[in-house]
Amino acid sequence: MSKRKELEAKLIARLRDDVVCVEKTDPRTIFIDVKRAGIREASKIITTAGARYLCSVGYDNIERDGTLGMIHTFALDDSDQFVCCRTSAPVGDPVIESITPDLPSAGWSEREVTDLLGLRFAGHPKPKKLVLADDWPDGIYPLRKDVPHNFVPKGAEDVAYELDEAPPGTKIVPVGPFHPSLHEPEHFAVYVDGETIKGCDYRGFMTHRGIEKLCTTQISYNEVPFIAERICGICGSVHATAFSQAVESAAGLIIPRRAEFIRTMMLEFERIHSNLLWLGVAGHLIGFDTVFMQAWRVREQIMWLCERLTGNRKTYGMILVGGVRRDITPEIADDIRRVMKNIEDDLTIIHRAIEKDTSIHKRTKGVGTITKQQALDWSLVGPVARARGVDIDARRDHPYAAYDEMKFEVPVLDSCDVWATLVIRVVETFEAIKIVRQCLDKMPGGEFFVEMKDKIPAQRHAITVVEAPRGESVHYVITGEDNRPERWRVRAPTFPNLQAVPLMLLDEQFGDFPIIMGSIDPCFSCTDRVAVVDLQTGQSSSITKAELDALSRRAQSPSHSLQTMLRG
Amino acid sequence: MWLTSKIKQILMVMKPGVVTLDYPNERPPVPENLRGQPVFDHQKCIGCGGCSDHCPARCILVRDVCQELRVMLYDGGRCTYCGRCADICPEKAITMSNSFEIACDQKEDITTRMELFMMTCQRCGRCYEMEKTNAIDRINLKGFRYDNLEQRALIRKTSETFDPALLKESDNYQRPSDK
Ligand code: SF4
Ligand code: SF4
Numbered sequence: 147m148s149k150r151k152e153l154e155a156k157l158i159a160r161l162r163d164d165v166v167c168v169e170k171t172d173p174r175t176i177f178i179d180v181k182r183a184g185i186r187e188a189s190k191i192i193t194t195a196g197a198r199y200l201c202s203v204g205y206d207n208i209e210r211d212g213t214l215g216m217i218h219t220f221a222l223d224d225s226d227q228f229v230c231c232r233t234s235a236p237v238g239d240p241v242i243e244s245i246t247p248d249l250p251s252a253g254w255s256e257r258e259v260t261d262l263l264g265l266r267f268a269g270h271p272k273p274k275k276l277v278l279a280d281d282w283p284d285g286i287y288p289l290r291k292d293v294p295h296n297f298v299p300k301g302a303e304d305v306a307y308e309l310d311e312a313p314p315g316t317k318i319v320p321v322g323p324f325h326p327s328l329h330e331p332e333h334f335a336v337y338v339d340g341e342t343i344k345g346c347d348y349r350g351f352m353t354h355r356g357i358e359k360l361c362t363t364q365i366s367y368n369e370v371p372f373i374a375e376r377i378c379g380i381c382g383s384v385h386a387t388a389f390s391q392a393v394e395s396a397a398g399l400i401i402p403r404r405a406e407f408i409r410t411m412m413l414e415f416e417r418i419h420s421n422l423l424w425l426g427v428a429g430h431l432i433g434f435d436t437v438f439m440q441a442w443r444v445r446e447q448i449m450w451l452c453e454r455l456t457g458n459r460k461t462y463g464m465i466l467v468g469g470v471r472r473d474i475t476p477e478i479a480d481d482i483r484r485v486m487k488n489i490e491d492d493l494t495i496i497h498r499a500i501e502k503d504t505s506i507h508k509r510t511k512g513v514g515t516i517t518k519q520q521a522l523d524w525s526l527v528g529p530v531a532r533a534r535g536v537d538i539d540a541r542r543d544h545p546y547a548a549y550d551e552m553k554f555e556v557p558v559l560d561s562c563d564v565w566a567t568l569v570i571r572v573v574e575t576f577e578a579i580k581i582v583r584q585c586l587d588k589m590p591g592g593e594f595f596v597e598m599k600d601k602i603p604a605q606r607h608a609i610t611v612v613e614a615p616r617g618e619s620v621h622y623v624i625t626g627e628d629n630r631p632e633r634w635r636v637r638a639p640t641f642p643n644l645q646a647v648p649l650m651l652l653d654e655q656f657g658d659f660p661i662i663m664g665s666i667d668p669c670f671s672c673t674d675r676v677a678v679v680d681l682q683t684g685q686s687s688s689i690t691k692a693e694l695d696a697l698s699r700r701a702q703s704p705s706h707s708l709q710t711m712l713r714g
Numbered sequence: 715m716w717l718t719s720k721i722k723q724i725l726m727v728m729k730p731g732v733v734t735l736d737y738p739n740e741r742p743p744v745p746e747n748l749r750g751q752p753v754f755d756h757q758k759c760i761g762c763g764g765c766s767d768h769c770p771a772r773c774i775l776v777r778d779v780c781q782e783l784r785v786m787l788y789d790g791g792r793c794t795y796c797g798r799c800a801d802i803c804p805e806k807a808i809t810m811s812n813s814f815e816i817a818c819d820q821k822e823d824i825t826t827r828m829e830l831f832m833m834t835c836q837r838c839g840r841c842y843e844m845e846k847t848n849a850i851d852r853i854n855l856k857g858f859r860y861d862n863l864e865q866r867a868l869i870r871k872t873s874e875t876f877d878p879a880l881l882k883e884s885d886n887y888q889r890p891s892d893k
Pocket of ligand 1: 794799
């Protein structure tokens with residue numbers, strides 16, 4: 147029995163009339179519509195059927211039928227399918243049962259929808275603000291269609307995020323909003339007992355740029371890839387490709403094979419440079435700047451290559467809906483081969499020089515451990531998950547572009563620590579070089595862009611995943627009128643991974659905070675959404691903003707111990 | 715193991731030596747197809763506004779100050795050098811030059827302003843034969859347009875015939891706020 151039939155049978159057996167329909171049109175995506183009473187049950191049935199939770203998408207349907215829509219998306223990794231479970235709630239009574247108690251990683255997605263669309267979730271364990279600024283006025287939901295994209299509400303004074311209460315017997319060390327070990331503004335409150343981390347609360351989304359809103363109100367389909375690319379400074383092509391694929395899939399547009407090969411190559415270039423970048427940053431975070439210098443030196447070659455190829459070091463601007471913008475000429479192909487060879491040689495030297503270095507081992511082995519089960523529960527993705535024995539890789543499980551023709555290994559380790567992440571990212575760089583070579587060898591001729599003659603029908607839904615260097619990115623597109631998407635949801639890999647950071651930090655040394663944080667290769671700009679971890683609910687004195695300010699000032703002067711500050 | 719690793723690391727560092735370029739004294743050649751500052755050719759431009767419609771950064775503004783005069787303003791301060799405008803332009807009036815050292819302290823230095831004399835199609839206001847056949851690239855804002863050049867704001871409103879009221883309204887354009 148196919149997965150679709152199996153799911154349908156189970157859902158109908160358990161939920162009966164609550165199942166509205168199970169769409170049969172798209173072989174890869176199973177769209178299930180349920181009434182809102184059955185949503186939690188439905189998501190339970192879907193996860194027990196072996197699906198992995200991806201993210202949730204909220205959308206404004208008020209003009210059409212007076213409802214707010216909600217979609218929970220899942221992936222069936224062994225059968226290369228996606229499950230999108232849709233429901234809706236009338237705007238007058240916007241409450242849906244939360245699925246977070248069953249799936250902790252849905253926590254942020256739901257909070258985000260609450261912030262941006264005003265849909266509330268009954269039974270959510272932590273219904274706090276996530277995305278919006280603390281002084282954002284109540285009752286204005288920026289993703290609703292009636293709020294203009296350039297709306298500027300009046301700010302308010304003296305509203306601050308209420309941090310979680312510290313577990314008993316711990317002190318708070320604030321890290322951020324600006325901190326040398328974070329490359330972007332984020333605020334962590336780390337609860338420590340002596341040097342040992344006992345928990346942490348996170349307030350981020352300070353770099354939320356409203357990209358999704360902008361792209362659904364201002365620009366048209368083929369400009370979105372350029373903005374999508376700017377979601378992240380590192381994995382730009384990933385987002386542009388994911389968006390383009392989603393639109394192509396919604397429009398039923400088949401792009402030329404050559405374009406798919408070029409896309410694959412761009413994605414692998416990005417993986418190489420990103421992994422080298424990360425390797426350097428990881429070295430830097432543990433105080434090993436030689437690795438930083440050398441990894442970045444090697445990386446520079448790929449930046450220059452991309453400049454020659456695409457016209458820019460980063461934000462390549464190569465991907466369009468319908469194909470790619472520039473072709474690979476024979477001269478540039480030779481250039482690529484040469485650069486790949488150099489990078490391979492140089493990286494081998496670095497790899498040999500550091501693989502047995504005891505000082506790196508001491509700083510990374512056994513650090514940031516969480517178990518495979520926890521990694522699964524929190525739906526971790528990418529190298530962070532693969533370092534914990536979770537064997538997932540969107541390139542292999544849900545092949546897109548030309549990955550179905552590529553041969554590559556997916557390294558999986560089970561030592562569950564930062565060291566494993568490091569090894570995986572180095573191995574993946576070598577794999578990426580292999581893939582680039584295969585692309586060059588097998589690349590078919592022909593066109594690299596295709597025209598789309600008919601308008602894209604509105605109200606089509608499509609989901610795609612693309613494996614970014616740091617994990618899988620999920621894009622969900624609902625097509626709209628006016629030559630632009632009506633809703634576009636981006637879930638960057640840091641979104642699930644960051645939610646599990648508090649767990650990784652638990653019982654680690656405070657000095658390891660930067661490398662643990664760094665090990666997920668956090669990209670706050672692309673995530674910008676944050677949550678805190680519920681460790682245990684304990685009674686303790688909460689601290690006020692003034693105290694926290696004072697605390698952070700004291701924290702910098704070693705003569706005052708934190709303890710004296712928080713006593714009483 | 716520690717010692718052998720350190721020896722390997724020393725060799726790893728010695729071999730490449732110093733790689734940092736002595737920029738700006740030493741300037742490596744700029745790649746041929748670099749996407750640098752876009753350059754507008756007012757001789758070729760027909761004022762179709764396609765570039766403005768499709769600029770992802772929305773930094774090419776069009777303002778019809780009267781029936782016959784269209785002012786186009788390229789605001790380099792917000793340009794992302796994506797080259798989309800050059801792709802779209804049906805007349806090849808935009809070229810992505812390879813000049814990239816364009817940091818400056820006067821916004822005007824990287825602004826291009828073109829004033830174009832326009833003719834009006836008797837049938838449909840201002841219409842253009844769109845060379846783009848691709849449905850997802852189709853140019854969407856047609857006719858007369860009223861962006862606010864002072865505030866450098868693209869206002870997505872157009873009219874079929876020249877409308878002084880809209881022009882006036884866009885003079886006082888302000889971002890929506892709740893007070
Ligand atoms: S290069 Fe890109 S951002 Fe700059 S004006 Fe052209 S379309 Fe706009
Ligand atoms: S697209 Fe070309 S012809 Fe049309 S307004 Fe822009 S520069 Fe002029």
